[in-house]
C-alpha cells in the first residue's frame with residue numbers, strides 16, 4: 001500500500017532535514033540551516049495491559065514515493081523510517097501498528113563517537129588474534145536504528161514460606177596425620193539450625209524494558225542500561241535520517257519475559273526477607289497490580305565486521321556509548337597463557353616443597 005513520507009523540509013533551501021544528534025534540532029542536509037524540533041519532555045502516562053491485549057503487529061508492506069527522486073521505495077515489515085537507497089532523502093512515515101510508540105530516547109552518541117568506541121574496544125580485546133588489529137585501519141559503517149521496546153510497570157505483593165537457617169559451630173576432635181604420625185586436633189564444624197518462616201514482601205517495578213522486535217541479531221538484543229531520564233514524548237522528527245521499526249512481538253509474550261525478570265528480583269527479596277545464613281524457599285505467591293505498559297523507541301548503533309570469512313555483529317547503546325560485541329579468539333594465545341600459568345604453578349609448588357624440607361631440617365637441628 002502507498003504511504004507518503006512526512007515532510008521535514010529546510011525553510012531556507014527546500015532540501016531535506018534530519019535530526020541533529022545530541023540536540024533538539026533538525027539540520028538541513030545541504031545548507032546546514034537548523035530548525036528546533038517541537039520536543040516535549042516525557043511525562044509518565046502508561047496504559048493498562050488489559051486494554052491492549054491481542055493487538056497484533058501490522059504485516060502491511062509500505063511503499064513510499066520518495067519526494068527526492070520519485071522512486072517507489074518498499075519498506076521492510078514494521079519499518080517506520082529509513083533513507084532512500086538512491087538519493088538518501090530521509091523517509092519517515094506514521095506508525096501503523098495498533099499500539100503506537102509513546103516515548104523516544106533520542107540519540108546522543110554520534111557516528112564519530114560510535115566509530116571511536118568500536119576501535120577502542122577492538123584494540124583492547126584480550127586473547128584476540130594479532131591480525132584482528134588490522135581492522136583498526138579500515139572505515140567501518142555504523143547504522144543508527146531506533147528499536148521498539150515495551151516498557152512495563154507493576155506493583156507486586158508477595159507471600160512466601162520457607163526456612164531460615166542459622167549457622168552454629170561445634171568443636172570436634174579429629175585424627176590427622178602430620179609427617180606420617182597420627183595426631184588429635186580440635187576443629188570447628190559448621191551446623192545449621194532450620195526454622196520455618198513465612199511472611200510477605202512488596203516491590204514496585206518501573207520501566208522494565210523488553211525488546212519487542214524479534215528478528216534482530218542476538219548481540220543487539222543484549223543492549224541495555226538505557227538512560228531513561230532523557231526520554232521525550234514520541235515525535236517523528238527524531239526519526240528523520242534514521243532507520244526505525246515498530247514492534248512485531250506480542251505484548252503478552254513480552255510481558256511474560258518482563259515477569260520472569262521481576263520474579264528473579266522478587267526471589268532475591270524473599271531470600272533477604274527470610275534472613276539468616278542460609279535459606280530454603282517453599283512457596284512464593286505474587287500478585288501483580290497496576291500492570292501498565294508503553295511502547296518506547298530506543299537508539300542503537302549497529303555494525304559488523306568480517307574476520308576469517310565469519311561475520312561478527314556489534315551494537316552500541318546510542319545514549320551511553322556502551323558497546324556489545326561478538327569477537328574472535330586466538331586459541332594459540334589462550335593455549336600459551338594456560339601453559340605459562342601451569343609452569344608458574346608447578347614452579348611455586350616445587351619451591352614450596354623445597355621450603356618445607358628446609359624447615360623440617362632446621363626443626364631437627366634444634367633438638
Ligand SMILES: [Zn+2]
Pocket residue numbers: 010011012013014015028029030031032033
Ligand atoms: Zn537548507
Ligand SMILES: [Zn+2]
Pocket residue numbers: 066067068069070071084085086087088089
Ligand atoms: Zn530518492
